[in-house]
Amino acid sequence: MxxxxxxxxxxxxxxxxxxxxxxxxxxxxxxxxxxxxxxxxxxxxxxxxxxxxxxxxxxxxxxxxxxxxxxxxxxxxxxxxxxxxxxxxxxxxxxxxxxxxxxxxxxxxxxxxxxxxxxxxGEHACGIGQGISNLLYITVSTGIGGGIIVNGSPFLGSRGFAGELGHMSIDRNGPSCACGNRGCLEMFASGTAIARFARERLENGETSLILEMAGKDITNVNSKMVMEAADRRDPLGVELIEQFARDLGLGLVNLIHIFDPQMIIIGGGVSQSSRTYSAALDATIRSNVIPHLKEHINVVTSVLGxxxxxxxxxxxxxxxxxxxx
Ligand SMILES: [Zn+2]
Missing domain, CATH: 3.30.420.40 (ATPase, nucleotide binding domain)
Known part of the structure; x- marks a missing residue:
């Protein structure tokens, strides 16, 4: 004991x-x-x-x-x-x-x-999810990971592999993912994806603060720079982060429809580092979620990091x- x-x-x-x-x-x-x-x-x-x-x-x-x-x-x-x-x-x-x-x-x-x-x-036992019986935890960093608490217990699926939230497709014609699927959420709404979209736009000759932050070397661009540029109201940074938030929001709408959670906790480095994305995320969820679930949307940021x-x-x-x- x-x-x-x-x-x-x-x-x-x-x-x-x-x-x-x-x-x-x-x-x-x-x-x-x-x-x-x-x-x-x-x-x-x-x-x-x-x-x-x-x-x-x-x-x-x-x-x-x-x-x-x-x-x-x-x-x-x-x-x-x-x-x-x-x-x-x-x-x-x-x-x-x-x-x-x-x-x-x-x-x-x-x-x-x-x-x-x-x-x-961890969030359910010691963090912002204490006392919440039904919650989803989604980490947005290099990739996207997920954990599910249903009726107070972790939901693992039949063999323990449930929760691959990052490999939920939001675009059947989207880019190929290493998992074998196309258009996976993490191909659009991860730190890796943000940096990839930024590099593509800069390679097409667009000007942006992001390029200055990367020391004029496009290969140095990372998601943190894009987040920071967005917070400094750089137009390309704002556009990319709003696009990221809309894509993440679509993923969350799917999850809300499946799980009807009391709370969605967003963790991972990407969620911690920008103020710009929350309005776009909220707007996407509100405009796409089933009407009777609208009043119960509760998306929060991890407190335990x-x-x-x-x-x-x-x-x-x-x-x-x-x-x-
Ligand atoms: Zn995938």
Whole structure:
């Protein structure tokens, strides 16, 4: 039986960073550490660095009991085996599970889940979604990820792979996505898409503050620059961010029609960095959603940011070992 003093190791393995934290059952982050993932390194090298971070945190727990390790992974994850399926930003990790290595090394139980699913669990347990039984969590960064809470519990689908909100098509004739579908939401409304649209327009000779921000080198353009240009009322920046907001809004309308959620929480770097998009997002949702759902639209920004998935991982760990006695 878990007690208030117990701790867990929550880790998040993404394409750019790996983060590990020691968290207690009230959701307090006792200690944390992070390193760049260096996705170009071999998996073995990355695993070596990951296990040494975990070792450091484990050695600082004193006599407090560790209940287990939960990994938040930027990948579709088999919830039983922890096996990753084609992680888009972790080449070389396909069909791999951390479970055998970490269980053997630390003699602790190990669980793994998709990072956006854990983000939803984290916001529901410790963030802006507390007390909300039906919510959707959507992360908009390099790609788009999603987590679903239905009647207070994560909805994982029949095999654990539900929540691929970024691969919902909003245009059957749209650009091809790496997943095999066409016109996926993340081909229009992700950080990668914003930067791609901006580069296309600049290559066609349009003038914009974005080009100045990129040091006159179109290949340097990223979504943050486009967001910032929009906030500074640069016409191309405003147009691209409004287009992004309309596309994201169409995706959210589809989700509202399917789930009738009490709340949609938007997380990820892109949502945090612009003031321009919220009006266009709101207008798109209001003009496209079924009339009787209009009064209940509640789209908010994540309050936990990057910590949502770590806190979701900790919540999962303590749920698995049982409530405090
Ligand atoms: Zn796709």
């Amino acid at each position: 878990a007690t208030r003093e117990d701790l867990c190791i929550a880790m998040d393995l993404g394409g750019t960073k790996m983060r590990v934290a020691l968290i207690d059952r009230t959701g307090d982050l006792i200690q944390r550490d992070s390193e760049p993932t260096l996705a170009n390194q071999s998996r073995e090298q990355t695993l070596e660095r990951l296990t040494s971070i975990i070792t450091r945190l484990v050695s600082s727990t004193g006599d407090r009991k560790l209940v287990g390790i939960v990994a938040s992974l930027a990948s579709p994850v088999d919830p039983v085996t922890g096996t990753m399926n084609n992680p888009p930003n972790l080449p070389g990790w396909d069909n791999f599970s951390l479970k055998p290595l970490l269980e053997a090394t630390f003699n602790l139980p190990f669980w793994a889940a998709n990072d956006a699913t854990l983000g939803a669990i 990057d910590d949502a998935s770590l806190l979701g991982a900790a919540t999962l760990a303590f749920q698995r070992v049982g409530r405090a006695g």
